[in-house]
Amino acid sequence: MTKANLNWVVLGPGAIGGLIAGALLEHGQSVSVLPRKNRTREINWQVTHKQFKADYSAPVITQLLAENTVFVIAVKAFDVIQALQRITTLRGFNKAMPIIISHNGMVELPEPLKELNLHPLVTTHGAVRSRNENADLCIEHRGAGRSWLEVDPAVRNQPTDFDPGLVLQQAFPPLTLEQDLSQRRWLKFVINCVINPLTAVHQCANGELLKGSWQAQVYSLVAEAVAVANSQNVSLTTEECYKEVLLVAKETALNHSSMLQDIQQQRRTEIQQLTGYLINAGKTAGVATPTHQQLLNEFQQRYSG
Ligand SMILES: NC(=O)c1ccc[n+]([C@@H]2O[C@H](COP(=O)([O-])OP(=O)(O)OC[C@H]3O[C@@H](n4cnc5c(N)ncnc54)[C@H](OP(=O)(O)O)[C@@H]3O)[C@@H](O)[C@H]2O)c1
Structure with a gap:
């Protein structure tokens, strides 16, 4: 070469x-x-x-x-x-x-x-x-x-x-x-749609999301995102993605997510290309994403963006 x-x-x-x-x-x-x-x-x-x-x-x-x-x-x-x-x-x-x-x-x-x-x-x-x-x-x-x-x-x-x-x-x-790479891109997308907005709204390090009190919300966010992925012919399962979210939260426990860093430094975030995209793709495919909508509402109330 x-x-x-x-x-x-x-x-x-x-x-x-x-x-x-x-x-x-x-x-x-x-x-x-x-x-x-x-x-x-x-x-x-x-x-x-x-x-x-x-x-x-x-x-x-x-x-x-x-x-x-x-x-x-x-x-x-x-x-x-x-x-x-x-x-x-x-x-x-x-x-x-x-x-x-x-x-x-x-x-x-x-x-x-x-x-x-x-x-x-x-x-x-x-x-x-x-x-x-x-x-x-x-x-x-x-x-x-x-x-x-x-x-x-x-x-x-x-x-x-x-x-x-x-x-x-x-x-x-x-x-x-x-x-x-579509499966790998969607897996990363699902992980980012959970960790980024949650840690940005609650201003916490990634490892916080490992606590028991978060698991119902984390699981719902994963399940809805996986349903949207499946509607795009991407074969991911809720269990494998949930495991991956917990693994990333564990491996990066002390880190602040990129979205939280963007908020802290008053930079524009990628919320619309994450949660916004997911909700719209769900709407088009007829897949409900109420937990993501609720998280987006909280994000927008907090940061008006
Ligand atoms: N950083 C990480 O650790 C990391 C890890 C994985 C994935 N990502 C993802 O990878 C992407 C890039 O992240 P990053 O952290 O590298 O972002 P970044 O540091 O903001 O870098 C983006 C660069 O592209 C420049 N740019 C944007 N539009 C341009 C244009 N039209 N012409 C010329 N230059 C242009 C920006 O210039 P300005 O400074 O003028 O805006 C900036 O220098 C993001 O989607 C991020 O979420 C990042």
Whole structure:
């Protein structure tokens, strides 16, 4: 495989994007950055891992895209459509360019964007983005995790140099290539629809949800979300998802969920792409989601959003 043949363009970079961009640079890849606003010629950022720190720098993309461009879009769910629309307007863009896309929640894409060469990435890494006293971008890699990338079977089976999945597998391990991530994406979605809004409304660490007093609500939230997943032909069971929710709550017992962190830092949350999406998908499919509706009402009363 000729690794140098790929030209990676990473949006942001945010917490996850910066982590991936740093890993690609470590792996000798050519990486450019597409920030929201092109104010500088290059972007510098630091990633702090448990054992070491590393400084990275990548040019801001300004010219024609190279033919072998691969995009990495790791943005908040409410920015996904705009981010995709933006890259389709870049000079040299063509619809065959692979776009690795990672976000929590679910987003209904407009028809033209569904035709893009999208490769969903699910990751359990934990990273937090901040600025230091010099306003430099700092990314703290708080939890090493694993990732799964959906690879179109036609691309997967081609013995070609141009396979971003294989490069990413080496640069950002452990990463598993799968042909259909829908079940994994829905499992993560169900877990997020329980842990994020509950911990945000009650302003508690994830481990709180292990207490007996929460179990009836947690179980109902899981059962309703699984019924919606089943209505989308995703075969999950309430028991397996409930177990997973408890496992994540246990493994991240002391952590504040990303939604609670967003609330604490007065940032926009992904509640509409989580609970909002679930309730709407349930309505369309004729599946009742009263426990999620109640939780959304509490969230909106508390945070008016
Ligand atoms: N962080 C984690 O540990 C983690 C773990 C698993 C999953 N996730 C999920 O992964 C997604 C990304 O999370 P994150 O924490 O990496 O978010 P983040 O730190 O907010 O990063 C998003 C980045 O994308 C940029 N961006 C958004 N729209 C853009 C556009 N149109 N053009 C260029 N840049 C754009 C943002 O710029 P601005 O700063 O200007 O907005 C920001 O730099 C979310 O859905 C999150 O829930 C996160």
